[in-house]
Amino acid sequence: MPRVVELAGGVGGAKLADGLLAELGAELTVVVNSGDDLVLHGLTIWPDHDTVAYTLAGLDDSERGWGLANETWTVMDRLGDLGDETWFRLGDRDLATHLWRSDRLREGARATAIARDLADRMGIAATILPMTDDEVRTEVRTDDGWLEFQEYFVHRHQVPAVHEVRFRGAAQAVTTPEVLGAFGEAELIVIAPSNPIVSVGPILAVGGVREALGAARRRGVPILAVSGIVGGRALKGPADRMLTSLGHEASALGVARLYADLIDGFVLDDLDAGLRPPIEALGLATLVTDTIMTHDASRARFAGEVVAFGCSLRPVHP
């Protein structure tokens, strides 16, 4: 089995990771976006990390797309009774994760060490690594002004148009020895069908990541990306509208253009087969297939195709 590193945001990243886990087991490392992280009620919350971790542990609520299955909401309801903010819903079981993690952070543990410990305790065979141990916060400039990511995403339901994106702290942040080690040992690197601007963008903005990806390609390690835009629509979330308002094309071609200098291959949905020629004209090899991962079987089938395609690629050394 090849050693594969996936760069992932939330739901799309988690579904692909789930398929890759079935295929690769411990050979899989997932580098997750931490730009969506926030502090609420004095607790540190890592939404994209937890979506990936809960999914790989088989504990996720697949219907809702975030949090744990069989959740109850007693604490949230009581917080509401006390007049606290409850727009970001933290289930009772999920709260245990945030309490446990926040204690560890207060004791001075590194984010990476906490993530590894949590994955071990949940019995996850793959490695899940935060993109950095440093604080990076995604912020978007909208018609309502600059907003923190979750304020835009959850509180304002992604309604205001996004005109600019920044990753506060990214210029000073550096990636970790563990992420660099994973890239160094990788035989294939896969960018998930996550939002290229606010899910993958923060990972690429962290010091050392782009350099490590370039070094991996020069060693002959292929990098491929999967489109999260199908038929001009985002599979989940506001990526399509965000691409348009930021001046990009809301299509698989638009996504391919954003990654073109970084990757060797691109995976797009059957529905977008007509975009194959312009994507290949960017110098990318393509795989056109059914990219919709609804259930376990389709995740595993798709992940198998992605790995086979990736391993067939020969990077053109940039």
Ligand code: FO1
């Ligand atoms: N998303 C929502 O739309 N509403 C919520 O109340 C919410 C709570 C939440 C709690 C914990 C967690 O790990 C994720 C949560 N999410 C919620 C999802 C999260 O906002 C998004 O998945 C990502 O940040 C976008 O990738």
